[in-house]
Amino acid sequence: MAGLIGARIKRKEDPRLITGNGHFTDDIKLPGMLHAAFLRSPYAHARIKRIDVSEALKLPGVTAVFTGADIAKKMKAVPAMWFVTGSDLKPKPRSPLAVDKVLYAGEAVAVAVAEDRYTARDALDLIVVEYEELPAVVGQEAAMQEGAPLLHEDVPNNLALVWKAGEIPDEVFEQAEVVVRQRLYNQRVIPNPMETRGAVAQYNPGSGEMTIWCTTQNPHIHRMVYSEVLGIPESKLRIIAPDVGGGFGAKIATYTEEAVVGCVARELKRPVKWAEERSEHFKATTHARDEVIEIELAGTRDGIMTALRVKNTANLGAYLSTFGAGCPTIDFGLMVTGAYTIPQAAVVTYGVYTNTTPTDAYRGAGKPEATFQIERAVDLFAREIGMDPVEVRRKNMVQKEAFPYSNPMGCVYDSGDYHLTLDKALKMIGYEELRQEQEELRKQGRYIGIGVSTYVELCGFGPSKVAGAIGFQGGVWENSTVRVHPSGKVNVYTGTSPHGQGTETSFSQVVAEKLGIPMEDVEIIHGDTQSISMGWGTYGSRTTAVGGAAVAIATDRVIEKAKKIAAHELEVAEEDLEFSAGVFQVAGVPGQARTFQEMAKSANFAWNLPEGMEPSLEAQSFFDPSNFVYPFGAHICVVEVDGNTGQVELKRYVAVDDVGRVINPMLAEGQVHGGIAQGVGQALWEGAVYGENGQLLSGTFMDYTMPKARFFPTIETAFTETPSPVNPLGAKGIGETGTTAAPPAVANAVMDALRPFGVKDLDMPLTPEKVWKAMRNGGVANDTECI
Ligand code: MCN
Numbered sequence: 001m002a003g004l005i006g007a008r009i010k011r012k013e014d015p016r017l018i019t020g021n022g023h024f025t026d027d028i029k030l031p032g033m034l035h036a037a038f039l040r041s042p043y044a045h046a047r048i049k050r051i052d053v054s055e056a057l058k059l060p061g062v063t064a065v066f067t068g069a070d071i072a073k074k075m076k077a078v079p080a081m082w083f084v085t086g087s088d089l090k091p092k093p094r095s096p097l098a099v100d101k102v103l104y105a106g107e108a109v110a111v112a113v114a115e116d117r118y119t120a121r122d123a124l125d126l127i128v129v130e131y132e133e134l135p136a137v138v139g140q141e142a143a144m145q146e147g148a149p150l151l152h153e154d155v156p157n158n159l160a161l162v163w164k165a166g167e168i169p170d171e172v173f174e175q176a177e178v179v180v181r182q183r184l185y186n187q188r189v190i191p192n193p194m195e196t197r198g199a200v201a202q203y204n205p206g207s208g209e210m211t212i213w214c215t216t217q218n219p220h221i222h223r224m225v226y227s228e229v230l231g232i233p234e235s236k237l238r239i240i241a242p243d244v245g246g247g248f249g250a251k252i253a254t255y256t257e258e259a260v261v262g263c264v265a266r267e268l269k270r271p272v273k274w275a276e277e278r279s280e281h282f283k284a285t286t287h288a289r290d291e292v293i294e295i296e297l298a299g300t301r302d303g304i305m306t307a308l309r310v311k312n313t314a315n316l317g318a319y320l321s322t323f324g325a326g327c328p329t330i331d332f333g334l335m336v337t338g339a340y341t342i343p344q345a346a347v348v349t350y351g352v353y354t355n356t357t358p359t360d361a362y363r364g365a366g367k368p369e370a371t372f373q374i375e376r377a378v379d380l381f382a383r384e385i386g387m388d389p390v391e392v393r394r395k396n397m398v399q400k401e402a403f404p405y406s407n408p409m410g411c412v413y414d415s416g417d418y419h420l421t422l423d424k425a426l427k428m429i430g431y432e433e434l435r436q437e438q439e440e441l442r443k444q445g446r447y448i449g450i451g452v453s454t455y456v457e458l459c460g461f462g463p464s465k466v467a468g469a470i471g472f473q474g475g476v477w478e479n480s481t482v483r484v485h486p487s488g489k490v491n492v493y494t495g496t497s498p499h500g501q502g503t504e505t506s507f508s509q510v511v512a513e514k515l516g517i518p519m520e521d522v523e524i525i526h527g528d529t530q531s532i533s534m535g536w537g538t539y540g541s542r543t544t545a546v547g548g549a550a551v552a553i554a555t556d557r558v559i560e561k562a563k564k565i566a567a568h569e570l571e572v573a574e575e576d577l578e579f580s581a582g583v584f585q586v587a588g589v590p591g592q593a594r595t596f597q598e599m600a601k602s603a604n605f606a607w608n609l610p611e612g613m614e615p616s617l618e619a620q621s622f623f624d625p626s627n628f629v630y631p632f633g634a635h636i637c638v639v640e641v642d643g644n645t646g647q648v649e650l651k652r653y654v655a656v657d658d659v660g661r662v663i664n665p666m667l668a669e670g671q672v673h674g675g676i677a678q679g680v681g682q683a684l685w686e687g688a689v690y691g692e693n694g695q696l697l698s699g700t701f702m703d704y705t706m707p708k709a710r711f712f713p714t715i716e717t718a719f720t721e722t723p724s725p726v727n728p729l730g731a732k733g734i735g736e737t738g739t740t741a742a743p744p745a746v747a748n749a750v751m752d753a754l755r756p757f758g759v760k761d762l763d764m765p766l767t768p769e770k771v772w773k774a775m776r777n778g779g780v781a782n783d784t785e786c787i
Contacts, residue, residue: 002581004513005729008666011502012519022243025198025215030271033200034063036261037120037274039110039127040283041102044136044355044694045149048100048109048129056112056126061119064268065112065127068097075263076229078256080319081221082326085471087163087351091320092152096229096256096263102131103151103318104355105694106283108257113264113272136694140315140352141292151318151353158353160316163329165409166346172307176298180380185763186369186743188290188315188688189681190704191362193499195245196276197285199258201265210266211238214258217251217497218537221322221474223529225254230262241527244499248678249361251499252539253286253322282699287688288362290315291328291369297377303387303395307344310336310373316351317358323539324360325351330470331366331458334409338374339418339456339632340396345408355694361539363678364739367457375453375744379751380760389748390431393422393454404725413456413630414724414732416658421720422454425634425656428716434638442756447641448651451749455741456632459541459733460726462625476542477624479535480550482511482558484617486604488597490515490522492554495535496547497527501735502667503543507551509663510729514555515596516582541631541733544663549727550623556728557619562599568610569594569602629724629732633657635676635741641753646772648684648750652713657737658720661730668734669717675738676715681707682739683746687765705765 016022053065072095080091098109112123135149142148143158151158173179199214210232216222219239227234244251257274265272276285291314298307314328333347378396382389397418398405405413431450438448461467464475479495492511496503504524512519525531538547559579566584567574570592577584584599586592594602599617602608606615638652655672662668685705689698698704723730743764750766751759757775 001512001516001518004509004519005663007509007664009505009509009664011505011667012508013502013504017243024195024243024245025200025213026275028200028213028242028273030200030202033271033273034113034115034268035117035120036111036113036264036272037124038108038257039112039124040280041098041105041107041109043102043131043133044105045134046102046131047134048098048102049132050130051110052128053110055128056123059119059123059126061115062123063113063115064264065110065123066264067110068095068099071096071111071260071263072099074267075259078225078229078254078259080324081322081473083471083473084161084163084325084329085469087161087325087329089161089325090155092155094319096260104357105696106357107318111260111264113268117275136355138354138356138690138692138694140313140354143352143354144350151355155353159350160320160353161325161329161351163333163349164347165333168307168309168344168346172344173296173298176306177300178298178381178384180297180377180384182295182377182380182761184293184295184373184376184761186289186291186293186372187764188287189362189686190282190287190688191248191250192706193246193248193250196278196281197251197255197257198275199261200271200273201262202271203266203269205269208232209236210262211240212258212262213240213242215244215251216241217244217247217499217539219497219527219529220495220535221537222254226259226262229259238530241497247499248363249288249365249539250285253360279699282704283357283696286321286360287317287357288359289369290359293369293373295373295377297381299381301385303385303392305340305342305381305396308337308342308377310347312347312349314349314351315354315356315359317356318353319358321358321360323365324358326472327361327366328369332370334411335367335370335458336374336409337407338371339398339454341398342396343408356690363675364736367736368740368743371453371455371457371740372744375455376747379748389452390426393452394419397454411458412627414627414726415722416456416630416632417720417722418454418632421632421656421658422634424718424720425636425654428656428718429636429638429652429654445643447643447753447756449639449641449749449751449753450636451745451747451752452634452636453741453745453748454634456630457736457740458628459631459736460545460625460629461540461542462546462628464624474536476536477622478546478550479533479620479622480547480554481618481620482551482554484558484600486601488517488521488600491525492522492551493525493532494547494551495532496538496543498538498543501543501671506544506663506667507548510548510552511555514552514559516580517596541735544729544731545629545724545727545733546623546625548663548729548731549625550621552728553621553623554619557621558617561617561619562596562603564610564613565599565602566594569608625726627726629660629726631657631659631732631734631737633737633741635745637745637749639746639749639753641750641771643775646768646775648766648771650680650711650713652716654716655741656718656720657734658722659734659737660724660732661721662719663731665719668719671734672717672738673715675736676742677707677712679739679742680746683743683764683766685765
């Protein structure tokens with residue numbers, strides 16, 4: 001059907017989800033199913049001296065209890081997947097469950113299995129563990145100090161990795177007209193999707209086959225890793241991601257619990273389910289960010305930025321998680337110069353082990369941190385030279401004519417018109433008038449702030465040879481099969497694994513438009529390693545740019561074959577056929593035509609195919625992109641800070657994003673809204689807080705403030721469309737734009753509002769208490785030290 005790509009179409013997955021017909025991991029019930037619960041360490045750092053499970057085993061309904069030592073004999077530990085090249089990474093081997101030592105509060109030490117969930121939970125209270133508590137270290141800078149408690153005895157100074165890119169001699173900064181230096185803290189956040197994690201495993205002792213249903217964003221990666229860990233060949237291991245209630249990156253990681261559930265199901269020869277509790281989720285699902293970023297930005301008095309040097313000290317948590325090493329290094333470091341033509345850049349990242357929950361990707365992964373530091377740096381620089389921050393951006397942004405543009409870290413930005421998005425956003429917000437209003441209101445003792453963030457981010461993750469070069473233990477291409485049934489109805493198989501994005505709708509739009517059939521005739525199949533041969537899942541905003549491209553190419557191949565059959569039946573040359581709105585028409589000869597559905601039947605019946613052609617109408621594509629895609633845009637927000645309470649109110653938020661060709665503006669806007677809500681959440685409210693002994697003090701929704709709808713004005717969105725040349729859809733990713741652009745937009749706005757108080761910088765989250773203190777203390781209220 002024509003006009004589907006680019007149309008505002010409601011999500012086809014919603015009727016099922018909003019009528020309670022979604023099918024999530026915890027909805028799975030299998031005959032004879034047992035339930036697992038994990039005992040977790042109350043200490044952040046302790047030696048396990050003794051575990052006694054005898055009382056737990058006596059509890060009626062308890063089937064088994066396995067300690068870390070028991071499990072270690074039956075499976076391997078889950079490894080990380082990104083061994084960043086050139087970083088001297090020390091990925092420490094770990095046991096699936098802790099055996100001798102625990103390294104963070106919440107680390108699992110034993111698993112109880114029982115006839116029902118509550119008995120399994122009760123059994124945990126009867127397990128006796130004798131711990132010897134050891135001194136813990138939670139901050140990454142403290143962990144690097146001499147004499148700090150060591151997590152892994154053979155990792156001196158807890159230093160897991162050192163990654164460097166670029167070098168700038170000191171003279172560049174010594175001789176620069178202006179140098180701005182700032183220490184920024186990108187605090188630790190907890191992703192908190194609505195559905196917590198979970199897994200159900202079923203083992204067939206006869207065939208040796210295992211199925212694991214789990215809350216994953218990338219079932220094929222889980223299959224690859226759990227196959228190795230459990231010693232079950234990939235050909236006998238099936239991973240299914242049923243409906244997944246949000247992930248935001250936290251469900252990329254391959255976790256120990258899911259694999260342990262498989263291990264105990266095999267051991268007990270009965271299906272086993274584990275459903276994570278919210279309090280477990282706070283402690284045991286990966287956190288993100290937690291990076292201390294020190295910047296030095298050099299430039300000229302007339303507003304040209306000339307060199308940027310960045311040091312990132314990143315908290316990796318107690319162990320290296322799946323993509324944990326890649327986020328503060330490659331994902332962060334390659335994008336530090338943002339949307340600007342800063343000719344020289346250098347980055348060094350220290351990745352540090354601490355007695356905290358491991359950190360990993362979260363909607364953005366490295367790019368929000370990169371954007372935060374450069375966007376804050378631009379504002380600090382503008383303030384230093386007394387220039388409007390918009391003017392500094394205009395002067396330094398990559399010009400439209402410069403694309404493809406190579407940044408100093410070696411990334412080639414595919415396409416862009418950065419000034420266009422900025423101009424549009426300024427117009428939408430009414431920048432000039434706002435500045436005047438701000439002045440007026442200041443005279444009345446009201447503190448309005450305007451914050452700008454012009455971002456570019458790296459998405460799509462390709463080609464695979466680059467993934468290899470940067471130490472990623474996998475590919476980043478994507479797979480799609482388009483299968484046409486005799487009726488002309490279509491199944492599309494994709495290796496991406498959506499978990500809230502609406503991909504069933506957007507991919508259906510692409511296929512239906514190309515084939516000229518109704519969207520209802522297209523079913524998108526995802527999340528099952530048995531029906532989809534291979535794929536690399538959903539993260540890094542790759543679904544549309546990489547997965548969607550594979551879908552488009554496979555669909556084109558189907559059309560190509562159908563055309564050959566039509567030409568054969570109509571006895572004309574293929575070149576004489578035009579394909580439009582689902583009909584192969586002989587050019588200029590009305591009535592001489594075949595419909596797509598007729599060709600589906602012909603291909604499948606195979607009564608009269610061209611010589612040598614195989615039956616059926618099905619095509620596959622394995623698309624490995626030639627480059628990443630680089631969405632960009634300009635976000636501007638207006639805040640008002642209450643001079644008496646320090647409360648920050650978000651008054652307006654304008655987002656102009658360019659993600660190349662937009663497949664479905666309604667879904668794209670939804671992604672922008674969701675991302676901005678999370679980004680504003682990080683700027684103003686969210687933050688994981690640990691006590692000195694490594695206890696997570698913000699371990700419930702009472703202590704960890706998630707963004708709420710009532711805190712937001714209507715978000716004003718718009719798109720410009722600069723197609724990407726690296727995929728046939730011309731599309732770039734959109735899912736991470738909001739979390740990338742919003743934190744600096746909000747922080748810049750709050751600092752702008754606090755200008756009369758001499759406040760230059762405050763750590764996120766910009767809580768009323770912190771802002772209030774800063775207003776009274778001449779700008780000092782940071783708390784980076786008590787991470
Ligand atoms: N889209 C579009 N046109 C484009 C690009 C995208 O219309 N040019 C629309 C499509 O509907 C697509 C959606 O936006 O389904 C997101 O597509 P894309 O940006 O390609 O990103 P991903 O699906 O790879 O997800 C990106 C990002 C990531 S990395 C996570 S994790 C994530 C997310 O965005 N988790 C989410 N969005 C989420 N949204 C929800 N509701 N829940 C999550 O857990």
